Amino acid sequence: MFQLYDMHTHTVFSPDSQTPMEDMAEEAIRRGITGMAITDHYNPDYPTLRFRTGQPTVEYHRAMERLAEQYSGRLEVLKGVEMGVLDGDTMDRCRAAARDYHYDFILASFHSDRERTFDDMARDPFSRTEEVFRHYYEYVLSCIKQFKDYDVLAHLNLVDRYAPYIPDDSLYTDLVDEILRTAVADGKGLEINTASWRYRMGERTTPTAAILRRYRELGGEYVTVGSDAHTPNWLGDHLGEGCQLLRDLGWEYYTVYRNRKPCPIKL
Template sequence: MFADYHVHTEFSDDSVYPMEDVVKDAIKMGLEEICVTDHVDYGIKIDWDCGKEIRYRNGEPYANVDYPRYMEEIKRMNQLYGDRILVKPGLEFGVQRHTISQFEVLFQRYPFDFIILSVHQVDDQELWTQDFQRGKTQQEYNERYYEEMLEVVKHFKNYSVLGHMDLITRYDEAGIYPFERVRPIVEEILKTVIADGKGIEVNTSSHRYGLADTTPSVEILKLYRELGGRVITIGSDSHKAAHLGAYIGETMKLLRELGFRQYCTFEKMKPIFHDLQEPL
């Protein structure tokens, strides 16, 4: 199985990659399955049908996914290309503790196969803009990030995997924060994830961002396996053609080296296990 389980299209506010182009490109590169996981970030973005005026950023609407059009387009892709590739409906939930109730409502509205749970903001402050980190010490913003994640996984259960679990490292301008300082809370997060039958993803975007480690780090992947974690997905976090399917084969090899023997795709929120192997 050669699958990419973190794919963005024009339905995300940060991508203009048409879904049909994504599917055609995926077929060309031999992907057997993709899951479309466009962004929903309550707290900082609004829904199209909320009755408020949509703001624009860099000429693109700064809003969550237009859900009815999105689900219809995924359905159309399977009708057109289903004999060559399977296109699964998913979303990437950017959850904060105070937005959990909104995501609970959204999850019940549509038949998703897969949900990535990510922490993109804390207290409605973005990581990538440095708004969250500004005015805090490196210790404060790293610990606060993982504290938020722990609270979310304790109280929100309608997800499949934790996305790019140590995302804060990508935007840490102070350098690498020692893992041992956050290990206790990371371990508590992973124990909660495992107990709930959920998983984590390996996000291959670490390569294109030039990070020194994988996302999540090798230390987190080792800890997850030591704690008994088995549910793991691989996703490119693609926003354009150059990203799609990138480094999936290399990631499979790494996971084997770390002792993992299988990785997952999903159907109706249930993991399907596949042996790790090099793609054809």
């Protein structure tokens, strides 16, 4: 029997969600989902203050543990976090948070540099889109060359979501290639973030088929599938399309993480 896991979900412990964990769990069961990872945001130095968070709390950890116990036998609850990685001393805080608790799964995400969000940059009418894209991938590459305390790169081509148009891939393929080489050398995975279907991005999936294909060519093995749900109606959204994309590209398995270890799930 095919097992479906949503490996990227947010709850009331994220500043951009008001959803109790139990509501997400109930919706997962209603949709026939086998398991889900709770991956609330840790953004210690996010440039937009209302989305900045402190270190993941004991309360957060205990809430995930209670949820896992409460739904045992009905839904596998994996304890995770989405870290907003930045350079400088933020990286030390991210390392400390990663080692402070026995997570099942850690996503590394790049929503901003230290000064501005990539959302703001991409939508700024005075920005050159090509320069924003180069800067985004340069920043991701610089960070993951230093930061290794994660399992999977979240929504790698996130900048596509915000830009008024997509520049020709050849303008930054060299950077994407080096990011993928670094991730493969470090044994890290990629995420298919199914919000690209929700945002009607068409063939421009997150990541693109070309990025997934190149990751595999370089020896990459681990791909998770997650909805990035912040509300129950998004939970499990388009996971089937994400799994089908992997099948179409020749994958026989997708990946879930338990105790920071990749576990294959047959497609």
